[in-house]
Amino acid sequence: MANEIAGERGAFTSQAQQSWMLPSRYYTDADIQEREVEAIFKCSWVKVGHVCDIKEPGDYLTETIAGQPVMAVRGRDGEVRAFYNVCQHRGHVLLKGRGKLKMGITCPYHAWLYDFEGTLKNARLTDDVPDFDTSLFGLKPLPLAISGGLVFVNLSPAAEPFEIGYEGFDATIGEHLDGMENYTRIASLEYDIAADWKVVVDNFSEGYHIPVAHPQLSTLYNTAQGSAVHGELFSHFRNSGHAAYQGMQLDENEPYLGWTLWPNLCMLSLPGSKNLIALRMDPAGMGRCHERVDVYGEVDPDRPENVEELLKLFAEIFNQEDIALVESVQRGLSSDGYDHGRYIVDRADSWFSESGLHKFHTRVLHALGDLA
Ligand code: FES
Numbered sequence: 001m002a003n004e005i006a007g008e009r010g011a012f013t014s015q016a017q018q019s020w021m022l023p024s025r026y027y028t029d030a031d032i033q034e035r036e037v038e039a040i041f042k043c044s045w046v047k048v049g050h051v052c053d054i055k056e057p058g059d060y061l062t063e064t065i066a067g068q069p070v071m072a073v074r075g076r077d078g079e080v081r082a083f084y085n086v087c088q089h090r091g092h093v094l095l096k097g098r099g100k101l102k103m104g105i106t107c108p109y110h111a112w113l114y115d116f117e118g119t120l121k122n123a124r125l126t127d128d129v130p131d132f133d134t135s136l137f138g139l140k141p142l143p144l145a146i147s148g149g150l151v152f153v154n155l156s157p158a159a160e161p162f163e164i165g166y167e168g169f170d171a172t173i174g175e176h177l178d179g180m181e182n183y184t185r186i187a188s189l190e191y192d193i194a195a196d197w198k199v200v201v202d203n204f205s206e207g208y209h210i211p212v213a214h215p216q217l218s219t220l221y222n223t224a225q226g227s228a229v230h231g232e233l234f235s236h237f238r239n240s241g242h243a244a245y246q247g248m249q250l251d252e253n254e255p256y257l258g259w260t261l262w263p264n265l266c267m268l269s270l271p272g273s274k275n276l277i278a279l280r281m282d283p284a285g286m287g288r289c290h291e292r293v294d295v296y297g298e299v300d301p302d303r304p305e306n307v308e309e310l311l312k313l314f315a316e317i318f319n320q321e322d323i324a325l326v327e328s329v330q331r332g333l334s335s336d337g338y339d340h341g342r343y344i345v346d347r348a349d350s351w352f353s354e355s356g357l358h359k360f361h362t363r364v365l366h367a368l369g370d371l372a
């Protein structure tokens with residue numbers, strides 16, 4: 001394991017001020033992408049939903065992490081559990097989408113029935129099968145964590161508890177988004193993007209581009225620097241909204257908040273309503289990713305138009321601007337005319353510089369075992 005990562009013009013080092021950026025091969029090399037599956041996606045906490053998706057016993061959600069079908073189900077005891085979404089008879093995928101179970105989980109192939117807690121309750125025509133023991137065929141469980149109202153699953157049975165790397169994350173949610181567990185899902189959006197998942201996270205990790213590339217969004221916050229909190233596996237920044245923004249009824253200084261959670265979750269909460277916009281990026285082939293966005297919130301009866309304006313601002317304006325940016329960067333990263341630049345960091349380590357980008361790249365290199 002090395003202390004630095006060499007590129008064409010210099011080396012990536014642990015000091016953002018001195019370091020050259022992650023060399024472009026990290027975004028274009030099939031071998032690195034393959035290593036990321038095992039080293040990152042199969043052993044990190046990945047967001048699969050929000051508690052509003054699984055409020056009652058029998059409510060479930062499904063997701064795919066690193067190609068693995070998973071589910072989370074609320075049991076009769078009120079506990080939420082995660083399992084591989086795979087039948088233990090012949091491997092048929094059990095559940096689709098999100099929904100509410102009545103009796104239990106019935107496999108669509110040969111109707112094996114599991115209860116909400118993953119125990120096999122009934123397997124047809126097994127009376128003549130010697131030593132058939134239903135207790136050996138429960139669903140395969142996975143580590144699950146709920147924090148700040150969000151539901152996370154980890155594909156590694158040896159996962160460190162969520163609270164270790166993300167200590168303090170739930171407080172950053174609780175402090176600003178009171179009653180978040182009572183939010184509902186207002187919208188879900190999906191995008192196929194011609195850029196590596198890290199390019200999208202990179203873009204979200206720095207506010208340096210916002211005044212240039214998002215003219216409308218940049219009128220929504222006050223230009224004072226704001227503040228940032230960095231945990232081991234997450235970063236949080238806080239700014240305040242600008243009441244002069246056109247299209248929403250705003251008070252001056254409503255919070256304008258952002259989070260990045262290792263590895264692939266980026267979130268924003270904009271002024272004007274109680275809301276959380278959560279973006280999850282999954283690799284989808286070389287130089288491509290799938291972005292899944294869930295918008296959670298509460299509609300304020302006194303200013304319902306703010307939520308509509310929020311969705312318009314996100315879906316029609318600044319997310320489109322970001323997609324154009326990251327796709328252009330991916331083309332540049334694949335070009336022979338570029339390997340890497342320098343991090344533009346300020347002494348305050350602020351979100352309007354690229355210090356969050358350097359932190360993210362450090363985590364990538366550590367996870368891959370490339371940097372000591
Ligand atoms: S594969 Fe599920 S019951 Fe046969």
Ligand SMILES: [Fe+2]
Nearest residue numbers: 203209214322
């Ligand atoms: Fe952006």
